[in-house]
Amino acid sequence: MSSKRSNWKITRAVLEFLLEASKDAYPSEMFFYLSGSLKKRVINEVIIGYFNSSPEAVIYRPEALPVNLKIVGTAHSHPSGDPRPSRADLESFQRFGGVHIILAYPFNENSWKAYNSYGEEIEIEVIEES
Numbered sequence: 001m002s003s004k005r006s007n008w009k010i011t012r013a014v015l016e017f018l019l020e021a022s023k024d025a026y027p028s029e030m031f032f033y034l035s036g037s038l039k040k041r042v043i044n045e046v047i048i049g050y051f052n053s054s055p056e057a058v059i060y061r062p063e064a065l066p067v068n069l070k071i072v073g074t075a076h077s078h079p080s081g082d083p084r085p086s087r088a089d090l091e092s093f094q095r096f097g098g099v100h101i102i103l104a105y106p107f108n109e110n111s112w113k114a115y116n117s118y119g120e121e122i123e124i125e126v127i128e129e130s
């Protein structure tokens with residue numbers, strides 16, 4: 001599957017945090033909300049890391065989220081090593097934000113992929129800072 005160009009960017013610091021946290025939690029799954037600038041389309045903040053919780057469990061509990069949360073997307077880990085979204089992932093991608101990252105085992109620079117709300121793979125540029 002070829003990936004689509006997107007104008008989304010992520011800071012290296014956030015990407016490294018996501019990979020490290022996923023590695024630390026392995027074999028449990030991690031889930032994060034991504035925040036940043038919708039205008040600049042930059043992800044430069046991780047809002048919440050739910051440890052050992054499925055995205056579905058979080059998304060169906062909106063009262064668990066802080067008020068004024070500016071979510072631009074989500075990220076979660078796949079301890080299985082398969083970076084493709086599950087059917088449940090595809091449903092959840094439509095609920096929050098426009099960019100969704102799946103961090104697959106072994107959680108290195110080459111083992112993550114990003115998707116849009118429709119589950120289509122997109123390219124995200126890694127930038128040094130926002």
Ligand SMILES: [Zn+2]
Nearest residue numbers: 076085086089
């Ligand atoms: Zn998943």
